[in-house]
Amino acid sequence: MRWVRGLVGLAAIGATTSGLGVLAAAPAARPLQLQPPVRRIVSLVPAVTEMLFAMDAGNEVVGVSSFDHYPPAVETRARVGALVDPDFERIISLRPDLVIVYATQGDLIARLDRAHLPIFKYQHAGLADVMTTMRTLGARIGRASEADRETTRIERELDAVRASTAGRPRPRTALVFGREAGALRGIFVSGGVGFLNDMLVAAGGANVFGDVSQQSLQASAELLIARAPEVILELRPDEKWSDDRLRQETAVWKALPTLPAVRSGRVYILAEDELLVPGPRVAEAVRLMADAIKGTGLFSATPAEHGTGPGPF
Amino acid sequence: MTGAGSPSLPLHRGLPPGALPLRRGLPLVALCFVAMIVAVGAAPFIGSTPIRLAHVFSRSMPFADNVDAQIFFIARLPRALAAALVGGTLAAAGVIFQGLLRNPLATPYTLGVSAGASLGAMVVMTFGAAWSVGGVASASLAGAGLAVLVVYWLARARHSGLSTTVLLLAGVTLNAFFSALILFVQYLSDFAQTYRAIRWLMGDLDVASFAPILAALPLVLAAFVVFAWLARPLNLISLGADAAASRGVDVERAQRLAFFSASLATGAAVSVGGPIGFVGIIVPHLVRRLVGSDHRLVLPASTFFGAAFLIACDAVARTILAPLELPVGIITALIGGPFFLWLLIRRR
Amino acid sequence: MPLSAARLSFGYPPAALRPRDASPLAVNDVSLAIDHGALVGILGPNGSGKTTLLKLLAGILTPRAGTVTLDGRDVSTMPTRARARRIAVVPQETHLAFDYSVLEIALMGRYPHLGPFEVEGPRDLAAAETGLEATGTGRLASRMFQNLSGGEKQRVIIASALAQLDDGEASRVLFLDEPTASLDLKYQLEVAALVRRLHDEQHVTIVLSTHDLRFAASVCTEVVLLSAGRVLAHGMPRDVLTPAAIAELYEIDVSAAPLVIT
Numbered sequence: 001m002r003w004v005r006g007l008v009g010l011a012a013i014g015a016t017t018s019g020l021g022v023l024a025a026a027p028a029a030r031p032l033q034l035q036p037p038v039r040r041i042v043s044l045v046p047a048v049t050e051m052l053f054a055m056d057a058g059n060e061v062v063g064v065s066s067f068d069h070y071p072p073a074v075e076t077r078a079r080v081g082a083l084v085d086p087d088f089e090r091i092i093s094l095r096p097d098l099v100i101v102y103a104t105q106g107d108l109i110a111r112l113d114r115a116h117l118p119i120f121k122y123q124h125a126g127l128a129d130v131m132t133t134m135r136t137l138g139a140r141i142g143r144a145s146e147a148d149r150e151t152t153r154i155e156r157e158l159d160a161v162r163a164s165t166a167g168r169p170r171p172r173t174a175l176v177f178g179r180e181a182g183a184l185r186g187i188f189v190s191g192g193v194g195f196l197n198d199m200l201v202a203a204g205g206a207n208v209f210g211d212v213s214q215q216s217l218q219a220s221a222e223l224l225i226a227r228a229p230e231v232i233l234e235l236r237p238d239e240k241w242s243d244d245r246l247r248q249e250t251a252v253w254k255a256l257p258t259l260p261a262v263r264s265g266r267v268y269i270l271a272e273d274e275l276l277v278p279g280p281r282v283a284e285a286v287r288l289m290a291d292a293i294k295g296t297g298l299f300s301a302t303p304a305e306h307g308t309g310p311g312p313f
Numbered sequence: 314m315t316g317a318g319s320p321s322l323p324l325h326r327g328l329p330p331g332a333l334p335l336r337r338g339l340p341l342v343a344l345c346f347v348a349m350i351v352a353v354g355a356a357p358f359i360g361s362t363p364i365r366l367a368h369v370f371s372r373s374m375p376f377a378d379n380v381d382a383q384i385f386f387i388a389r390l391p392r393a394l395a396a397a398l399v400g401g402t403l404a405a406a407g408v409i410f411q412g413l414l415r416n417p418l419a420t421p422y423t424l425g426v427s428a429g430a431s432l433g434a435m436v437v438m439t440f441g442a443a444w445s446v447g448g449v450a451s452a453s454l455a456g457a458g459l460a461v462l463v464v465y466w467l468a469r470a471r472h473s474g475l476s477t478t479v480l481l482l483a484g485v486t487l488n489a490f491f492s493a494l495i496l497f498v499q500y501l502s503d504f505a506q507t508y509r510a511i512r513w514l515m516g517d518l519d520v521a522s523f524a525p526i527l528a529a530l531p532l533v534l535a536a537f538v539v540f541a542w543l544a545r546p547l548n549l550i551s552l553g554a555d556a557a558a559s560r561g562v563d564v565e566r567a568q569r570l571a572f573f574s575a576s577l578a579t580g581a582a583v584s585v586g587g588p589i590g591f592v593g594i595i596v597p598h599l600v601r602r603l604v605g606s607d608h609r610l611v612l613p614a615s616t617f618f619g620a621a622f623l624i625a626c627d628a629v630a631r632t633i634l635a636p637l638e639l640p641v642g643i644i645t646a647l648i649g650g651p652f653f654l655w656l657l658i659r660r661r
Numbered sequence: 662m663p664l665s666a667a668r669l670s671f672g673y674p675p676a677a678l679r680p681r682d683a684s685p686l687a688v689n690d691v692s693l694a695i696d697h698g699a700l701v702g703i704l705g706p707n708g709s710g711k712t713t714l715l716k717l718l719a720g721i722l723t724p725r726a727g728t729v730t731l732d733g734r735d736v737s738t739m740p741t742r743a744r745a746r747r748i749a750v751v752p753q754e755t756h757l758a759f760d761y762s763v764l765e766i767a768l769m770g771r772y773p774h775l776g777p778f779e780v781e782g783p784r785d786l787a788a789a790e791t792g793l794e795a796t797g798t799g800r801l802a803s804r805m806f807q808n809l810s811g812g813e814k815q816r817v818i819i820a821s822a823l824a825q826l827d828d829g830e831a832s833r834v835l836f837l838d839e840p841t842a843s844l845d846l847k848y849q850l851e852v853a854a855l856v857r858r859l860h861d862e863q864h865v866t867i868v869l870s871t872h873d874l875r876f877a878a879s880v881c882t883e884v885v886l887l888s889a890g891r892v893l894a895h896g897m898p899r900d901v902l903t904p905a906a907i908a909e910l911y912e913i914d915v916s917a918a919p920l921v922i923t
Contacts, residue, residue, distance in 0.1 A: 067503060083504060178509055181441060182448035184521050186509055212636065218512065220631065220638050221521035222388035225380060226362040238503070255522050258376065258383045333781055334765050415758035542777055549769055551758040558721055560825055561745030561773035606759035 038141040042080055042091050043100040045122045049074060050279035051134050055146040063094045127198030130278045150280055157283035158202055161290050165204025171293060173205035174229035184255045187219045195278050203289035231293055232261040237273040268292040338610035341603050345617035352621040356393035357385050359628045361635030395520045395585055396627045397620035400592055402533050402582040404619025405540055407593030408612050409575035412547035413568055414477050421579040421593040424484030428491035429460025430583040435495055435510050439502035450525060450584045457580025460487055475568045515640030516589035518627050529581040536578035539570050544608040589642045591649030592619055664695040664834055669717055669727035687713040689890035697832060700860045702881035703870040706911055710890040711870035712838050719750045719836045732832050745773035747831060749822035753839040757806060763817050764802040767793050770824035792820035796855055812848025837869040841876055853880050878902055886910050
């Protein structure tokens, strides 16, 4: 029937033009009348999946990425691949009316466009952009008030964390998010820009690599010694390490016994899995980091012996 | 040559022993040795963070507060020694492989050792949450060992002897197969793991302690003892396997020793610094142009020059974009590409 | 006592893809006795097994059946270095993987005289230079091998083989595999003259393989006719190289067989 096709065509055009090019920075709420109702959402971005569930839109989520694990309900949803290997056929078969993709997934976006599927492009950015993305997404799926509720809650909790650390000195902190297990090789730290840096600052730390204007860099032994961090925070959300293993890995840092953080025992490995997700749990993540910085965290390395000995040999 | 009944030596033209070609090359070998010592001595003074010489050796400041001394002794000195170890080993292994395969284009990685080492490293980086014994270094050594055994087994499968052609084919096959496995492992790993794996493949000499060096040392020293013994047989093998055999060389034994010693030494080097490329082919080429092709000169000279070369490359890698560090493999590759171009143009 | 072979047989391993094919024997039940100081030519068409027989006699290949003895000792049980001091082989062509100087190559012949880490001494240098002088290549000592002409290269390899052999009483055998096969006529004549001279001056037994009739006839004191791995005849050239024998060896018409001038 031609009129159905016409209506679908209009809806598709409307959906496409409004779905395209929505970046994290666009704040304005859109007139809801032009939005077709969103009932079936496929999300390739784990952070956004969490946002959807937080906005009470969990039931509309029909497909998630291979790396989604939170909330537990996602285990019952269909898996559609991830950043590198999205399964286009699977996505289509779920008949979504909104597909949430990474802005860099050019090929997938092109194919979805050809199939006239509405897209929400996600771009990874800073801490504040988490809230912006939630609001934009909320408007897009008709959950503006829920989004507002959540973002307000997160911002309030973040402010509480900031308040708890206000007035205290900011320790020079190295935020490590990647390292070879069992050795001090291949150490990746957060630079002075980006999501991780924002979290560190909110948690009351001063990024010892804050002068480097990139999101991440590989820190050599020389760089670490030169920068002399007072606190080392390692984020290991993916490893399911036992307590013993965590202690072992913390002790690995004793290979650089002269670092102030190692001497005073302020080396922390945080293993909770909300830590690297720029989603609704950021406030919890920041609070965990703040606790570690304050020294009230669960794990602390045993302080190294005071290094007044003859040297490294 | 005298006939039966007169065993005395014929008069030769009274040339002094210095006419021996071997002796004429010794000063150049000594020069390479000096270059290595200078490089090891100078490298710890070079880096992205300026340090003051007076502080480095000062006894008055406690070590724990002496950042300059810490940088020198903990960060840079082990790193220079690691570069010397890896550079010298890769260069020497390159010489041995070139002699074994009778081809100046052979590298330490031609027969699949680095593919095996990389696979081992990558498997642990992706799946090895529980693997804490020695970490990536020991896994890459295990991978290298596996590759060596598989290649040797393949090369022996059809022949009672050891054909270098079959060895080469087996190595190329293994490289292809392991590379496919590496791609598969990368596919299964997440974004961060893939990134770290790719960085490992570019080479990293930042050992931060003497432990990795000491761990690799026994294997490397054992290999070098074998290299020293192999020098003369390899000279003869350059004439051809039959020609060497007719001069009394046990060719198969020499080939077997060359294969195992050079492969395991390469595995040890890769386990310390990752698969750093081009050292094993640039250095032997340059050295042969300086000292000729006698392996008794080429081996020590390549070892020393290779050490100095990699120390220099690493110094460039860690200072050129300070405070960021380029992986050292990028520097060796940037030198290697034009080097080969030059070789190609020159050969015309 | 001479070099002798008794009932030698050898076959190459079958082709990889067809293991069931019975490969014909390259050398089939060959027996030979070669005296001190002889200059023997093994003559036959391509594929007759000349090179294989040569390698068997030199101890490079192990026969499937039969033995080779030198001065009464079984060549296959001699330690490799001892054997190398008595038996030297000059291959048809030498392809170097790397470039060495002429003197270095001559010195390589001294391998069986030196221990694993021993460096060449004055005696070795003397032997190498003597070998070079004997082949007329002394003045090339510092030249690089790759830059030499075909004939010069062959002579340098011969010099290296001479340096390899012991001085003294025991039998020494120099094997040359197709010494003129890859050379221009000019160099063929050079090498032929050299072989003759070596035989006359150096008192070393020479065994060479060739398919060149004229070369065998003009240079050798004895000729062995080899066809399909079997010996057809063995004796002095003028006795052995009859038109009928040549015709049978090369499978040609009797009337077309060339006369041999000795």
